[in-house]
Amino acid sequence: MEALGMSAQPLAGLKVLDLSRVLAGPWCTQLLADMGADVIKVEQPGAGDDTRHWGPPWHTHGDQKVAAYFLAANRGKKSVAIDFATAQGAQLVKRMAADADILVENFRVGGLKKHALDADSLRGANPALIYASVTGFGQDGPYADRAGYDYMIQAMGGMMSVTGQPDGAPGGEPLKVGVAIADIFTGMYAASAILAALHERTQSGQGAHIDMALFDTQLAVLANQASNAMVSGRNPTRMGNNHPNIVPYRPFATADRAIVLAVGNDRQFAKLAAICGHPEWAHDERFATNAARVTNRDAICAKIEAIMVDKSSDHWMELLLDAGIPAGPINSISEALADPQAVHRGIKQARGTGGLGATPMVGSPVRIDGERADASLSPPALGEHTSAVLTEYVDETELEQLRADGVIA
16 A cells, blocks of 8 residues: 655644744744745834845845845745734734644733733633744743844854853854854744644644743753763853864864864764775774874874865765765865755745845755755745735725724734
8 A cells, every 4th residue: 555645734724823033033933934824924014024135135026026035934924914913903813813833923021911911811802722932032031031043142152152162262252153053053942832823733733832942942952961961060162163072073174174073073084094095093092993093083083184185076076985984075065055965855946926036045855755845935925925825804895994003014
C-alpha cells in the first residue's frame, strides 16, 4: 500500500491575527504562514511595520518601496491597515479576534489593555483563542515594563560575552551575532508553543495565553555555554572561532584560503591525523581524546595548521570529505546562496504577483514528506488586503465610512 504523505500546509484553515512588528513576532507568524495558516497582518495606516522603513537596501515595484528587511519576515501574510488606537479600529480588531484561532502581539506589557485588546479581554469573548505575547522581558518581573530590542538582549543575556575575539587579541571586544538571534529564536519558540497549545485545544477546547520573552530565550539558547558556567562555576570567555568544548573545531589556513574543520569525535580525529601524515597523533596521550585535545588545544592546532597551509583548500577539502570529516569554506552570503546545494534545494527565490511584485526571499527550510512548506503569498504592500479581508466583518457602507474617517487605509 502506498504511504499517504502529510500535507506541507498542515495549518491550512487556521486564522492568525498578527498584531506584531519588527522581527520576533513576524518571524513566528511567517513560519505559521509557511505551514498554511491564513495570517492577517494588522498595520498602522500610513506607516506600517517599522521594518518597512529599515533601509537601504530597498525593494521597489512601481510606486511601492519597501526595505529588504521587511521582506525577510513577512511572506505569506495579508496586510490590513487599521488604526486600532481609535475606538472604531479597536472594535474592528475585536470582531476579527472573535473568530481567530491565534493572535500574536509584541506590544509592551499592558499596552493593548487600554484598547481592550489584551489577552483577558479577547479570550473572554473567544475562549478558544491562543494569544501569544512577545516582549523583551515577559509579562512579569522587575523588568516587565521595559522595552526590549535584540541587540540589548544579546548584551544583557550573556551572548556578547562569548562572541568575539579574546581580550588582548586584535579587535578583542564583546560582539553581537550578525543576525538578530534573540528575536529569531523567540519567534521560533513562540511558534512551537502555539503548536503545542493547538494540540491541547483539540482535547480541552480552550485556548491559552503564551508569554514569550526575548531575555528568557537568549538565556535558553546559550545552551552549552550556560551549562558550562553552571557546572564549572566559571564564566566562559570569548574565544574567537575556537570552540570551548571541542578540538579541532575552527578555521585553518591553507595555501589559498581558510577552511573550517569540525572534528566532533575521536574517530574523526584519527582520520584527520592520517590525512595530515601523522597517524601517531591519534595515540599521543596529549591528543588521543577530545578532552586531552581541549587541554592541549594550541599545540595540536598549530601542528594541523603547519601542515595544511602548504596545500590548497581544494586539495584538503577533497581528502577531508572523502574521509567523512565535516569541513567547509567560509562563504560570503552571496556565495552561500549560490552554493550548488542551496540551488538544488531551491532556497533562493524571487516570486509573487502582489502589490510588491516578485520579491527576492529565502524560502522556508521546512520540508514535509518531500514537499516544501512555502507560503503562497509574497510579502504584502501596506494595506494591500484591507478591503478584501474586512468585507468578512463589515458591509460596504461601513467599510467606506471607516476609510473616510481614517480608521482604515
